[in-house]
Amino acid sequence: MSKEWPLWEIFIRGQHGLSHRHVGSLHAPDAEMAIKNARDVYTRRNEGVSIWVVEANHIAASAPSEKGPLYEPSESKIYRHPTFYDIPDDVGHM
Amino acid sequence: MYAQMIQSEASQDDPQKLAEFQARIDADIKIEPRDWMPEGYRKTLIRQIGQHAHSEIVGQLPEGNWITRAPTLERKMILLAKVQDEAGHGLYLYCAAETLGVSRDDLTEQLLSGKMKYSSIFNYPTLTWADIGAVGWLVDGAAIMNQVPLQRTSYGPYSRAMIRICKEESFHQRQGFDIMMKMAQGSEAQRRMAQDALNRFWYPSLMMFGPSDADSVHSTQNMAWKIKMNTNDELRQKFVDQTVPQAEFLGLTVPDETLSWNEEKGGYDFSEPDWSEFFDVLKGNGPCNTERLEARNKAWDDGAWVREGLLAHAEKKRARKTAAE
Amino acid sequence: MAQNNTHLAEFLLRMGDNALILGHRTSEWCGHAPVLEEDIALANTALDLIGQTQLWLTYAAEVMGDGKTADDLAFLRDVWDFRNLLLVELPNGDFGHTLMRQFLFDAYQSIHLPRLVRSTDPRVAEIAEKASKEASYHVERSADTVVGLGDGTEESHNRMQAALDRLWPYVGEMFATDPVDAAMAEAGIAPDPASLRTEYDALVGRVLAEATLTVPESTFAHKGGRTGQTHTEHLGHLLTQMQWLQRAYPGATW
Numbered sequence: 001m002s003k004e005w006p007l008w009e010i011f012i013r014g015q016h017g018l019s020h021r022h023v024g025s026l027h028a029p030d031a032e033m034a035i036k037n038a039r040d041v042y043t044r045r046n047e048g049v050s051i052w053v054v055e056a057n058h059i060a061a062s063a064p065s066e067k068g069p070l071y072e073p074s075e076s077k078i079y080r081h082p083t084f085y086d087i088p089d090d091v092g093h094m
Numbered sequence: 095m096y097a098q099m100i101q102s103e104a105s106q107d108d109p110q111k112l113a114e115f116q117a118r119i120d121a122d123i124k125i126e127p128r129d130w131m132p133e134g135y136r137k138t139l140i141r142q143i144g145q146h147a148h149s150e151i152v153g154q155l156p157e158g159n160w161i162t163r164a165p166t167l168e169r170k171m172i173l174l175a176k177v178q179d180e181a182g183h184g185l186y187l188y189c190a191a192e193t194l195g196v197s198r199d200d201l202t203e204q205l206l207s208g209k210m211k212y213s214s215i216f217n218y219p220t221l222t223w224a225d226i227g228a229v230g231w232l233v234d235g236a237a238i239m240n241q242v243p244l245q246r247t248s249y250g251p252y253s254r255a256m257i258r259i260c261k262e263e264s265f266h267q268r269q270g271f272d273i274m275m276k277m278a279q280g281s282e283a284q285r286r287m288a289q290d291a292l293n294r295f296w297y298p299s300l301m302m303f304g305p306s307d308a309d310s311v312h313s314t315q316n317m318a319w320k321i322k323m324n325t326n327d328e329l330r331q332k333f334v335d336q337t338v339p340q341a342e343f344l345g346l347t348v349p350d351e352t353l354s355w356n357e358e359k360g361g362y363d364f365s366e367p368d369w370s371e372f373f374d375v376l377k378g379n380g381p382c383n384t385e386r387l388e389a390r391n392k393a394w395d396d397g398a399w400v401r402e403g404l405l406a407h408a409e410k411k412r413a414r415k416t417a418a419e
Numbered sequence: 420m421a422q423n424n425t426h427l428a429e430f431l432l433r434m435g436d437n438a439l440i441l442g443h444r445t446s447e448w449c450g451h452a453p454v455l456e457e458d459i460a461l462a463n464t465a466l467d468l469i470g471q472t473q474l475w476l477t478y479a480a481e482v483m484g485d486g487k488t489a490d491d492l493a494f495l496r497d498v499w500d501f502r503n504l505l506l507v508e509l510p511n512g513d514f515g516h517t518l519m520r521q522f523l524f525d526a527y528q529s530i531h532l533p534r535l536v537r538s539t540d541p542r543v544a545e546i547a548e549k550a551s552k553e554a555s556y557h558v559e560r561s562a563d564t565v566v567g568l569g570d571g572t573e574e575s576h577n578r579m580q581a582a583l584d585r586l587w588p589y590v591g592e593m594f595a596t597d598p599v600d601a602a603m604a605e606a607g608i609a610p611d612p613a614s615l616r617t618e619y620d621a622l623v624g625r626v627l628a629e630a631t632l633t634v635p636e637s638t639f640a641h642k643g644g645r646t647g648q649t650h651t652e653h654l655g656h657l658l659t660q661m662q663w664l665q666r667a668y669p670g671a672t673w
Contacts, residue, residue, distance in 0.1 A: 397453020
């Protein structure tokens with residue numbers, strides 16, 4: 001079996017000025033492609049966002065304590081939203 | 095469901111640690127990748143999340159079957175966006191599984207060799223455009239029943255993936271019902287097509303929840319671990335109760351002569367699907383099992399040179415950069 | 420229809436049909452790409468293109484003024500009425516072939532659409548404004564992939580060179596000026612395609628060189644798609660599939 005593309009952790013800052021936030025991971029051959037993949041997978045090309053990618057095995061993480069507290073860490077196309085579909089009230093909740 | 099018949103793995107762990115682990119779960123504290131967890135919990139989760147991920151990407155195929163034949167530009171975009179979401183959901187779930195120490199390639203190999211399963215529902219064919227409506231309405235409707243509670247599952251990465259999935263998935267069922275409405279209000283041929291789709295997808299949709307597991311030890315363990323949130327029968331009942339009035343609204347007939355409202359239990363009485371058919375499908379004898387696995391294998395094999403080529407380029411670039419420094 | 424409008428409608432059909440046919444071809448990949456990340460990216464490209472189709476064909480239908488819709492134009496015309504480049508109707512081939520075709524088209528769009536943003540026709544400018552943003556991302560992505568695969572393994576290099584050799588004869592059609600183009604240029608609606616060739620060759624040349632690929636020497640160009648004079652045999656099969664429901668159930672609402 002051929003080698004797998006490395007895993008990248010994806011951090012995105014949205015338009016509202018909040019700091020970059022971990023949104024998930026993906027595979028890519030290098031950092032440049034990871035950024036492009038992140039754009040396609042996690043932002044659906046929303047304008048004005050900033051993307052950070054970090055290769056997963058470069059992340060140093062604190063060790064969880066046994067009982068300790070938890071370490072908690074798009075503008076989409078309109079048809080992706082439920083309100084796009086006009087479902088009559090009689091149908092009930094969907 | 096997308097993860098049917100998940101057996102739990104027994105653990106040989108320190109009772110003290112097990113008790114602390116269970117106490118955390120009971121207190122609704124999420125388990126995170128680096129936390130201690132029983133080996134059985136880890137293995138069961140890999141199996142469940144992996145099967146769920148496989149279901150998403152195999153699930154692209156029956157609906158993808160109609161992308162090139164969608165009847166309007168808008169329907170084409172909606173369907174493409176939906177099937178693309180399924181690829182995304184598969185991706186999120188594979189990533190969640192990877193936090194448990196298995197690689198996406200390992201899981202993929204197990205799917206392609208037939209060692210790991212995916213949901214039985216995707217082994218049924220989509221023959222007409224109404225089937226695309228029925229899949230959205232019934233199959234996504236059934237999936238949502240299971241996925242909404244799983245947002246509260248005990249494993250952090252799985253829970254976060256489910257939250258993202260549920261958010262994106264909210265339009266999927268509605269687009270299916272919207273297609274069914276157009277068909278049901280359409281020409282005689284369209285109404286017949288819609289009824290035919292309901293006839294073929296009704297029982298396979300009920301099978302998605304899996305056979306009754308009220309007495310299953312696996313189910314009890316998985317519910318204690320909060321990686322399964324409801325029994326199969328609870329979810330199936332909920333699905334029937336929600337769906338029957340929707341079918342009536344469409345003017346379609348649920349293909350079950352025994353279907354009747356039971357005032358006492360506040361739900362419908364309905365016929366069980368043919369479970370021997372279900373087990374046949376799981377064994378590989380569904381109408382499309384062979385085609386589905388062939389398609390996944392072909393995509394994987396044909397894509398090998400692309401994955402290798404892009405990786406080789408990335409390594410060359412890195413080497414050049416290092417040499418320049 | 421006045422002569423001016425005939426030319427404008429013809430131009431809009433060319434824009435819309437390119438987007439429609441390539442969007443359709445790209446959508447064929449959904450569920451079959453080499454890796455999930457690429458599957459999702461290709462679907463985004465297809466969604467952008469079909470979205471552009473709606474805008475171009477809606478305007479084309481308005482200019483034609485006979486009460487048709489974008490869907491009528493997409494689903495009820497036969498082969499000889501299509502005005503897309505032959506390049507975009509060619510079958511997908513392998514992933515490298517698909518990405519090479521995408522790049523050769525994206526490169527053209529990334530140069531053509533920004534010019535249309537300055538069109539004297541406000542509707543054309545408005546559509547181009549949206550489409551050019553999408554095209555600039557498309558070309559970035561497809562160029563990267565062409566470079567990655569061209570300069571990847573020996574196998575990926577050979578496959579990309581084969582794709583380029585196969586597709587290069589379909590590039591010249593983009594720049595073959597005809598009376599419709601002349602009328603559009605005259606009216607300031609769209610640039611004369613021939614005037615874009617130098618910039619195109621520079622962009623494509625730079626990327627293909629980085630991809631270690633050799634541009635074929637032949638300047639022969641297959642033509643006829645955008646004028647409607649001829650098409651490849653492939654387009655008819657594509658339409659057979661795409662138009663099936665509309666043809667089988669005439670007048671139905673979906």
